[in-house]
Amino acid sequence: DIQMTQSPSSLSASVGDRVTITCRASQSTSSYLNWYQWKPGKAPKLLIYGASSLQSGVPSRFSGSGSGTDFTLTISSLQPEDFATYYCQQSYSIPWTFGQGTKVEIK
Amino acid sequence: EVQLVESGGGLVQPGGSLRLSCAASGFTFSSSWMGWVRQAPGKGLEWVANIKQDGKEKYYVDSAKGRFTISRDNAKSLLFLQMNSLRAEDTAVYYCARHAYFVFDFWGQGTMVTVSS
Numbered sequence: 001d002i003q004m005t006q007s008p009s010s011l012s013a014s015v016g017d018r019v020t021i022t023c024r025a026s027q028s029t030s031s032y033l034n035w036y037q038w039k040p041g042k043a044p045k046l047l048i049y050g051a052s053s054l055q056s057g058v059p060s061r062f063s064g065s066g067s068g069t070d071f072t073l074t075i076s077s078l079q080p081e082d083f084a085t086y087y088c089q090q091s092y093s094i095p096w097t098f099g100q101g102t103k104v105e106i107k
Numbered sequence: 108e109v110q111l112v113e114s115g116g117g118l119v120q121p122g123g124s125l126r127l128s129c130a131a132s133g134f135t136f137s138s139s140w141m142g143w144v145r146q147a148p149g150k151g152l153e154w155v156a157n158i159k160q161d162g163k164e165k166y167y168v169d170s171a172k173g174r175f176t177i178s179r180d181n182a183k184s185l186l187f188l189q190m191n192s193l194r195a196e197d198t199a200v201y202y203c204a205r206h207a208y209f210v211f212d213f214w215g216q217g218t219m220v221t222v223s224s
Binding site: 032034036038041042043044045046049050055087089091094095096097098099100101 | 151154168212217
């Protein structure tokens with residue numbers, strides 16, 4: 001199984017900050033890496049697929065990069081609605097696996 | 108608008124069974140891979156199972172193999188997860204999701220399953 005490790009596990013940031021979350025895979029996933037946003041009581045939301053493609057309707061302040069084993073999700077200017085938990089997920093091989101999540105909190 | 112609505116969750120004793128359902132609308136269900144993902148309380152997301160459009164290919168996480176069965180009714184746009192021999196560690200919110208081109212692109216809001224005596 002491919003293990004996904006996110007860092008940090010949590011972070012505190014202010015509105016307007018640039019936020020970067022990293023995700024490392026235990027083996028190469030090529031560009032089969034997706035990012036999701038989760039808020040309590042809500043459905044998870046796809047943000048980025050294929051490592052760097054922005055899902056339709058997602059604000060352009062979200063971006064993704066990387067390939068192989070190292071990936072990054074960047075929020076260029078944090079907005080109040082962005083306080084949530086973010087998960088990476090590899091879709092290179094079954095079982096599909098997620099990172100443990102990064103909780104973005106208000107500073 | 109794509110909608111996925113799960114139902115069937117609840118409290119069940121260890122060793123018991125439960126059948127989850129997911130009603131899909133707003134897209135061509137019969138043309139879509141579908142899956143279940145769960146989230147235990149205070150934990151992260153865990154993929155559980157996937158099923159191909161025609162129901163002939165199914166995949167499971169190891170912990171679900173032999174206990175859970177994913178199925179679908181394309182005529183009614185319904186996805187199911189039959190869960191048997193339930194354990195405390197199966198306690199989670201179960202999400203139904205569309206799996207398109209290796210991505211879970213739409214999700215339901217989930218149904219809670221609690222396994223406890």
